[in-house]
Amino acid sequence: MNTLNNFDTEKKAAAGAARYNLLRTAQAILAKSGLDWKEQHRTCWCSRSLKRGDETVDVYRNEARDGASFAGLNRCGNLHTCPVCAAKVAELRRKQLSAGMVNHCDNGGWAYLLTFTFPHTSDEKLQDLLKRFDKARQRFQNSKAWKAFKKEAGVIGVVNSLEFTVSQENGWHPHVHMLAFTKSKKAFGEGQPVNNQGDLDSLRIQELKLLWVQVLFKCGLGEQAKLTDMMNHALNVRGGEKAAEYIAKFGRDEKWGASSELARSHAKTGAAGEKWGVLHFTPFQLLVWAGEGDAWAIHRFREFGEAVEGKRALVWSPKLKAALQVEDVDEETWIENDEPQPEQVLVGSLSSEQFAVLQSRKCVAQFLEYAATCANDQVDIDDFIDGVRQLDKIASGSLLAKREFSGGKLVIFT
């Protein structure tokens, strides 16, 4: 039964569709002029490349009218730079992590959430920071002390998630959330949390913190003068409830999902100081501001896209999925699979020409929201497209399509 009221349903539909606006902004930022389509960033053609020979795109909506989706498009699968693919894969990962956590706890196990970070300033380049951060993480994970710690604490495996936020004051803030699955509770020798954020402390945890800080020094991150600060903040350990909370929220987009609202509030407040405050933003939030023409956000997202190229966002330690009885799903297949879900109904189809009309007027998100909340059949779809066709072209309507006679893919509707 659908328990959402109309307002929530519409909000959910709008938030889902808005990802396509953010994707379009990301594509504009990542595209390099003068390059052939094959040489562009994978995200540049995400959801604009037609899968089928017949070159139509099917439109499905949820029965609850809280979302709609396309079938028949190739996806990029880049979870750092693509808001559409990231949302889809986050759903899978959330399911896997939740199932793993439940199975593990049912069998008497426990989990911890460790957050690894380091001091940084706004004038440091993300690419340089990441290089040193990667080195520090490798050094830490390969150290005898960490391996001994894992044995003593009964850690059966870990999942590492590389995440990013950015602020105007302090620049990029890469950090890693590590879920450590242990055989039992009290594995870190901890007592009750020491504050209301749920931070844990113990002799073992202090030793780990010192180990991480020493590794940071060796990799040129942080400095002796900041030692106390680093001991307090560079590594933090929280217990099972916080790990479960983290999993439940994993990849959810409440902070940026309602991006149309965020964009409206941006227009309202205007002032840079008010807008940024001291808050940290996720890369996808940057896309909201970038879409409004904010130069700082555009620059930062471009820097981000280049720095994270080829970086894996989530890594499970070997055999952990099997140990937690989690199904090992191939993520690429999952992203590409657009078979309708049981809760979805077919509204109709778009011809490639109609899809290009939506692209060139930047109306893909509005169309999906319409399909989710109002459209019933092919006539409704065609009416909407005819309306959009009256608008001026404001962007490229390029699509990629397979053409038999050319023996490969072609850019159509430029």
Ligand SMILES: [Zn+2]
């Ligand atoms: Zn994508």
